[in-house]
Amino acid sequence: MTTSPVIELDAVGMTYRSRKETNTVLDGCTLSVGRGEFVSIVGHSGGGKTTLLRIISGLIHPTEGSVWVNGQHLDQSLSDMSMVFQKPVLLPWRNNLQNVLLPMEFRGRVTDTMRAYAMELLEMTGLKDTARRHPYELSGGMQQRVAICRALVSHPDIMLMDEPFGALDAMTRDSMNLELQRIWSETGRSILFVTHSIPEAVFLSDRVVVIGGKPGRVVADIAVDLPRPRTKAHRYTPEFYEYEQQISELIGAKESIA
Numbered sequence: 001m002t003t004s005p006v007i008e009l010d011a012v013g014m015t016y017r018s019r020k021e022t023n024t025v026l027d028g029c030t031l032s033v034g035r036g037e038f039v040s041i042v043g044h045s046g047g048g049k050t051t052l053l054r055i056i057s058g059l060i061h062p063t064e065g066s067v068w069v070n071g072q073h074l075d076q077s078l079s080d081m082s083m084v085f086q087k088p089v090l091l092p093w094r095n096n097l098q099n100v101l102l103p104m105e106f107r108g109r110v111t112d113t114m115r116a117y118a119m120e121l122l123e124m125t126g127l128k129d130t131a132r133r134h135p136y137e138l139s140g141g142m143q144q145r146v147a148i149c150r151a152l153v154s155h156p157d158i159m160l161m162d163e164p165f166g167a168l169d170a171m172t173r174d175s176m177n178l179e180l181q182r183i184w185s186e187t188g189r190s191i192l193f194v195t196h197s198i199p200e201a202v203f204l205s206d207r208v209v210v211i212g213g214k215p216g217r218v219v220a221d222i223a224v225d226l227p228r229p230r231t232k233a234h235r236y237t238p239e240f241y242e243y244e245q246q247i248s249e250l251i252g253a254k255e256s257i258a
């Protein structure tokens with residue numbers, strides 16, 4: 001995809017320092033995400049993937065290099081990003097619609113238009129009938145869909161997703177992959193997605209970025225040239241399997257990957 005990048009990282013490095021030790025987690029990471037692109041990050045456990053997302057979200061500052069969002073240095077950027085975590089982190093005393101609307105409440109008043117859009121998102125993710133119910137009445141997969149609606153409600157340019165389906169069973173995860181592909185294609189968001197699952201990364205992504213080594217570096221950036229929309233049947237094609245193999249070998253620890 002030849003679009004101007006919404007996220008650009010130039011030689012980003014991160015060293016965590018405490019009184020007792022220094023731990024260099026990332027070194028010289030250069031990568032970009034184009035507008036409307038779906039990019040996954042894979043790599044071994046502890047390799048710095050979450051650290052990279054936290055840097056891009058502005059939660060922490062890199063100790064080396066620079067980050068640009070929509071062409072502006074991250075410090076000056078007004079760009080809108082939202083984050084989805086491994087756990088949905090919903091407020092149990094609020095109904096699902098109120099949970100989705102939470103970011104709008106933080107920004108001020110919730111208008112009828114916002115409420116209507118939140119309902120639209122719930123409908124798009126098959127949750128319209130659960131709007132007035134509470135999170136504890138939903139399955140884990142449904143709760144994660146509420147969290148995704150909450151991340152979309154502010155019309156963010158960019159969604160950062162940190163292993164959002166890691167806690168789900170295999171079947172729910174597969175259907176969430178299909179769901180996310182549909183949401184992504186319908187909303188046109190740029191998504192940076194961290195996962196431990198190579199099949200999930202291949203299935204969803206335009207590109208898969210492999211972080212490897214210690215400290216973590218970008219060891220490969222692989223364009224996934226498979227037709228869209230992807231279906232479950234694509235997972236069983238030789239082309240899909242070849243991508244899986246290539247990425248497994250690059251990570252070099254095939255058996256530790258889900």
Ligand SMILES: Nc1ncnc2c1ncn2[C@@H]1O[C@H](COP(=O)(O)OP(=O)(O)OP(=O)(O)O)[C@@H](O)[C@H]1O
Nearest residue numbers: 016017023025043044045046047048049050051052
């Ligand atoms: N706030 C912190 N202070 C000190 N060290 C940290 C901090 N956060 C993460 N680390 C260390 O940075 C390294 C990378 O952690 P990170 O969570 O970014 O990796 P990851 O690739 O997301 O791991 P996983 O796949 O297991 O979730 C680990 O060694 C971790 O202990």
